[in-house]
Every structure is written in structure tokens, then in C-alpha cells.
Amino acid sequence: MSTNPFLSGQEELYGTSRRLARRTGALHGAKIQGRPVPEVISELPDPERARATVVDVGCGRGSTTAHLAQRWNPVLLAGIDLSHALLVDARRRLPQQARARFLRADFHALPLAEASVDVVVAAFCLYHAPQPQRVIAEFARCLRPGGQAVLVTKSADSYRELDELVTAAGLDPHATRRPSLYETFHSGNVEHITTHHLAVRKTVNHQHVFHFRDAAHAARYLTTTPKYDLAADEQAITTALHPLVGQSGVTATSRVTYVLAERR
Numbered sequence: 001m002s003t004n005p006f007l008s009g010q011e012e013l014y015g016t017s018r019r020l021a022r023r024t025g026a027l028h029g030a031k032i033q034g035r036p037v038p039e040v041i042s043e044l045p046d047p048e049r050a051r052a053t054v055v056d057v058g059c060g061r062g063s064t065t066a067h068l069a070q071r072w073n074p075v076l077l078a079g080i081d082l083s084h085a086l087l088v089d090a091r092r093r094l095p096q097q098a099r100a101r102f103l104r105a106d107f108h109a110l111p112l113a114e115a116s117v118d119v120v121v122a123a124f125c126l127y128h129a130p131q132p133q134r135v136i137a138e139f140a141r142c143l144r145p146g147g148q149a150v151l152v153t154k155s156a157d158s159y160r161e162l163d164e165l166v167t168a169a170g171l172d173p174h175a176t177r178r179p180s181l182y183e184t185f186h187s188g189n190v191e192h193i194t195t196h197h198l199a200v201r202k203t204v205n206h207q208h209v210f211h212f213r214d215a216a217h218a219a220r221y222l223t224t225t226p227k228y229d230l231a232a233d234e235q236a237i238t239t240a241l242h243p244l245v246g247q248s249g250v251t252a253t254s255r256v257t258y259v260l261a262e263r264r
């Protein structure tokens with residue numbers, strides 16, 4: 001299997017919250033179509049289970065965790081992530097939530113008892129696992145019988161318009177040939193991988209569209225993307241993109257896939 005650049009760049013991308021905040025900020029600022037992901041997640045599981053014991057795996061800076069805390073008000077809520085820096089941000093985001101706990105752990109070995117969880121949420125994180133089915137097996141171990149998992153990922157060809165732009169601008173001539181960041185767990189294989197250990201109950205696909213308004217906006221996002229080999233700094237990238245992007249900007253698309261699965 002080819003190297004997943006998210007994994008090799010893990011320290012750099014998730015080692016501080018600043019880079020992820022910048023990446024998320026640039027992407028959210030570009031979004032022109034697609035429902036907010038935490039909102040869709042909150043509608044999927046059985047409401048009774050969602051009020052009990054909930055774990056947000058790969059919680060990052062805790063924005064989804066905070067939304068679920070508010071919408072579900074579960075008896076117990078835990079956010080789990082490998083990045084200490086992101087967990088610091090997540091804890092800050094939920095100061096009033098006495099019932100929320102944040103734990104640093106690898107999702108391959110969750111510090112949770114067997115059959116102790118009602119709902120597991122894992123949004124945009126399982127493509128970091130070289131073998132996501134091992135993580136799904138771990139979810140199956142922790143879920144109570146009938147417990148549910150909400151798994152969220154993107155299509156493998158997400159943002160390919162940006163790959164084309166980066167190649168055309170001569171910033172990384174191999175950009176269009178590099179493997180997808182979502183190669184191990186994407187819209188096209190999520191159901192197949194999940195069914196090894198859980199029963200898939202529902203799959204929802206939403207098209208998300210992003211419009212980066214100018215070269216500087218596109219450059220801000222591109223500098224945080226571990227996929228490319230960009231030697232230039234943000235200003236030089238902006239200058240290189242300008243003749244191609246001009247004042248009209250650039251549009252990119254991504255399909256977001258939600259799978260609701262259940263422990264048999």
C-alpha cells in the first residue's frame with residue numbers, strides 16, 4: 001500500500017491546533033453547498049441511545065463533540081484523540097460540560113470496556129488508519145449489543161480540482177497523480193469495510209461545494225494540505241496561482257458519506 005501522507009505528516013498537521021484551525025477556517029470560508037456535518041451526524045442514531053453513553057473518536061478540536069453535547073445531552077460523553085494539542089482546544093470548547101471527558105488514545109486500542117458504549121461517532125478520521133477495519137473491530141468491541149456507530153468520510157477524488165490547479169500552476173507537477181488522502185477509507189469503500197464487524201443500517205451522501213474566492217484564499221488552504229510537495233511559501237503560491245484563478249476564484253467539490261452501523 002502506498003504511504004498515506006496524512007500519517008507521515010501527522011505530527012505536523014495535528015501536532016498544533018493552529019494549522020488545523022487554519023485549514024478548517026479556509027475550507028469553511030469557501031463552503032457554498034452542503035449541510036453542516038455535525039448537524040447531519042446528530043440526526044442519524046437512535047435518540048434514546050444518543051442520550052446515554054457517547055464517544056466521539058478522533059474528536060480533534062471538539063467542534064462536533066460540542067454540537068453533540070448540546071443536541072443530545074448524553075449522560076456520558078467522551079472525546080478521544082491522539083493529539084494532545086487538539087485535546088487542549090477541545091477541553092476549552094466544552095468548559096461547562098461537566099459530563100464531558102477527553103482522553104488521549106489511539107483509536108486502534110480504545111481505553112473503554114467491552115460493551116460499554118451506546119453511540120460511537122468517527123468523523124473524518126478513519127482514513128488515517130492504514131487498516132480501518134481494525135478500528136471498526138475496536139468499535140464493535142466497545143459498543144453494547146444494538147449500539148450504533150456513525151462513520152463519516154469523503155470521496156477519494158475530493159478536491160481534485162485543486163490537484164489540477166496545483167499541477168497547472170507548476171507548484172507540484174505530480175499533484176494529480178498522488179494517491180488520495182482518503183485512500184484507505186472513503187465513500188467508495190466505507191460500507192464494505194464497515195460490514196466486516198458491524199451491520200450497515202443507512203448510508204447518506206451529500207455533495208459539498210467550495211468556492212475559494214481568489215488566489216490568496218486557495219493558497220491558504222493548499223499550504224495546510226499534506227498531499228502536495230510545495231516548496232514555495234504562501235505568498236509565492238498566491239503569486240503562482242493568480243494567473244489561473246484571477247478574480248473569479250476556483251471551485252472544488254467533495255462528496256461526504258455518512259454510514260450508520262450497528263453492533264449485531
Ligand SMILES: C[S@@+](CC[C@H](N)C(=O)[O-])C[C@H]1O[C@@H](n2cnc3c(N)ncnc32)[C@H](O)[C@@H]1O
Nearest residue numbers: 014058059060081082083106107123124125128
Ligand atoms: C480531520 S480531524 C477530524 C476532527 C473531527 N472529528 C472533525 O470532524 O472535525 C482527524 C483527527 O483524527 C485524529 N487521529 C488521527 N489518527 C488517530 C489515531 N490513530 N487515534 C486517534 N485519533 C487519531 C487526529 O489527531 C485528528 O484530530
